[in-house]
Amino acid sequence: MSEAPTRNRAHVPHVTLNTDGKRHPWINTAAAYSVLAGLVSFVIGMLNQMHLLGTALGATGFLVGVVAQLMSATRAERMFIVFGIVASFVGMGLGFAHGGF
Numbered sequence: 001m002s003e004a005p006t007r008n009r010a011h012v013p014h015v016t017l018n019t020d021g022k023r024h025p026w027i028n029t030a031a032a033y034s035v036l037a038g039l040v041s042f043v044i045g046m047l048n049q050m051h052l053l054g055t056a057l058g059a060t061g062f063l064v065g066v067v068a069q070l071m072s073a074t075r076a077e078r079m080f081i082v083f084g085i086v087a088s089f090v091g092m093g094l095g096f097a098h099g100g101f
Helices: 025-045 051-071 075-097
Strands: none
Touching: 025 051, 025 075, 051 075
16 A cells, blocks of 8 residues: 655745734834825825825825834834835825825
């Protein structure tokens, strides 16, 4: 009787912003807000009719991202926050280009 061949399962890496092993709920929340506000303001900033909302989301995402960047503890958090800051800034710029506040 032969044994059934065993399959090696591919190791899926655990993705986390807390690479130091500690929890950072406020910083992670601020980072997530910065990224989400940046992406939404980027999309909304391209529309002429919704420039006020795009500008406001971009500005708040940028400010929250900068504060989170000052308090971040790990490299993964910083990379995620910088992406949010850049997206927010571009969305805010597009909002200003179409009329701003």
